[in-house]
Amino acid sequence: MSSTTKTSTLGFAILAVLARGERTGYDIAAAMRRPVSYFWTAGHSQIHPELQKLLAGGLVVYETRHGPGPQDKKVYRLTPEGSGALREWVTTPPRERPERDELVLKTYASWLADPELVRRLFADQLAVHEARLAEYEREEEHFAEPPGPGDPRFGNYATLRCGLGYERHRAEWCRWMVAQLSDSL
Amino acid sequence: MSSTTKTSTLGFAILAVLARGERTGYDIAAAMRRPVSYFWTAGHSQIHPELQKLLAGGLVVYETRHGPGPQDKKVYRLTPEGSGALREWVTTPPRERPERDELVLKTYASWLADPELVRRLFADQLAVHEARLAEYEREEEHFAEPPGPGDPRFGNYATLRCGLGYERHRAEWCRWMVAQLSDSL
DNA sequence: TTACCGTATGTCTGAACTGACATAGTCGCG
DNA sequence: CGCGACTATGTCAGTTCAGACATACGGTAA
Numbered sequence: 001m002s003s004t005t006k007t008s009t010l011g012f013a014i015l016a017v018l019a020r021g022e023r024t025g026y027d028i029a030a031a032m033r034r035p036v037s038y039f040w041t042a043g044h045s046q047i048h049p050e051l052q053k054l055l056a057g058g059l060v061v062y063e064t065r066h067g068p069g070p071q072d073k074k075v076y077r078l079t080p081e082g083s084g085a086l087r088e089w090v091t092t093p094p095r096e097r098p099e100r101d102e103l104v105l106k107t108y109a110s111w112l113a114d115p116e117l118v119r120r121l122f123a124d125q126l127a128v129h130e131a132r133l134a135e136y137e138r139e140e141e142h143f144a145e146p147p148g149p150g151d152p153r154f155g156n157y158a159t160l161r162c163g164l165g166y167e168r169h170r171a172e173w174c175r176w177m178v179a180q181l182s183d184s185l
Numbered sequence: 186m187s188s189t190t191k192t193s194t195l196g197f198a199i200l201a202v203l204a205r206g207e208r209t210g211y212d213i214a215a216a217m218r219r220p221v222s223y224f225w226t227a228g229h230s231q232i233h234p235e236l237q238k239l240l241a242g243g244l245v246v247y248e249t250r251h252g253p254g255p256q257d258k259k260v261y262r263l264t265p266e267g268s269g270a271l272r273e274w275v276t277t278p279p280r281e282r283p284e285r286d287e288l289v290l291k292t293y294a295s296w297l298a299d300p301e302l303v304r305r306l307f308a309d310q311l312a313v314h315e316a317r318l319a320e321y322e323r324e325e326e327h328f329a330e331p332p333g334p335g336d337p338r339f340g341n342y343a344t345l346r347c348g349l350g351y352e353r354h355r356a357e358w359c360r361w362m363v364a365q366l367s368d369s370l
Numbered sequence: 371t372t373a374c375c376g377t378a379t380g381t382c383t384g385a386a387c388t389g390a391c392a393t394a395g396t397c398g399c400g
Numbered sequence: 401c402g403c404g405a406c407t408a409t410g411t412c413a414g415t416t417c418a419g420a421c422a423t424a425c426g427g428t429a430a
Contacts, residue, residue: 039289
């Protein structure tokens with residue numbers, strides 16, 4: 001309870017991780033590091049202060065356990081308030097975030113540059129996306145059958161599907177770019 | 186010349202707009218507002234200070250012309266140094282930007298919420314993406330034949346192709362989500 | 371004529387985020 | 401037994417960015 005400061009998206013990201021089970025700040029930071037989780041990232045320098053805000057807001061509590069480490073570790077878990085706030089937030093429409101894509105910006109200005117250098121740039125990007133796609137496809141095989149909504153694993157599966165679709169789109173676009181730039185030589 | 190401060194991505198975005206022709210700060214802000222340009226956005230409160238940095242770095246110059254407006258307007262254009270810096274930047278690999286997607290984060294936590302409310306969320310998002318897709322498809326029709334690299338319009342066309350692919354991927358994923366959540370009722 | 375919209379440039383505050391700095395115990399390996 | 405990797409929590413400075421505030425002229429429509 002107490003302070004009425006609005007929970008940030010980062011705060012909800014932390015709550016979403018804690019909804020799967022109790023975690024230390026360190027565990028949360030590890031969970032939110034790519035490529036494990038490709039849809040929200042944060043370093044521990046953001047997570048620790050945010051946990052303190054969530055604590056002040058009564059959305060999480062922690063339990064102190066010892067080592068290994070210099071200080072005792074703090075194992076956080078959701079309170080009923082935290083769980084309720086998360087559940088409510090999930091179904092509210094997401095705030096529009098501006099797209100900021102450096103590769104697309106470079107594409108916009110690519111007519112200025114040497115086509116061969118641009119072709120190489122996209123060939124490299126294509127390799128990155130194909131590698132990531134292969135990785136996601138391997139992960140997909142771990143799901144014998146798609147979990148239904150209500151199962152925590154549905155969250156993992158549905159986000160993986162999104163990542164899969166994204167990488168396919170991106171790889172296809174890079175391939176198209178490479179083809180365009182090869183033709184012009 | 187003078188100051189050796191590294192140009193930010195926003196700075197290059199401005200240079201990329203100016204490469205198409207001379208513009209006022211106001212024009213640049215208008216060009217970088219969605220949905221005109223869906224890959225980099227900035228408000229005028231960012232653009233004016235950034236133009237001053239580019240000016241200090243010798244990458245742009247301006248010419249004062251009068252009205253309409255309280256002060257005289259400043260029409261900016263690239264210097265040869267600015268043009269060179271942009272051309273060089275275009276073919277360097279983009280810095281990895283962390284993915285931060287609020288909708289995907291909500292998806293990750295969606296197993297907690299009422300499936301019917303989640304279904305509505307995705308149905309709404311689907312409508313948004315379908316509308317944007319239709320808009321991009323109309324824009325695509327303006328290009329009788331795809332411009333070749335070297336033509337400034339190639340930049341517009343290639344970025345539009347990316348947007349088109351993205352909206353298709355996103356719409357398809359939303360449709361899949363809606364189907365999953367309909368089945369479970 | 372009065373109100374509003376578009377043009378036009380700028381500042382400021384606060385939030386979000388990155389990367390570096392700081393500290394320190396445990397465990398496994400050579 | 402020492403070294404390095406991993407666990408673990410935290411601060412701080414600097415950058416980027418969104419949104420509000422500030423100012424002011426010209427054109428158009430009620």
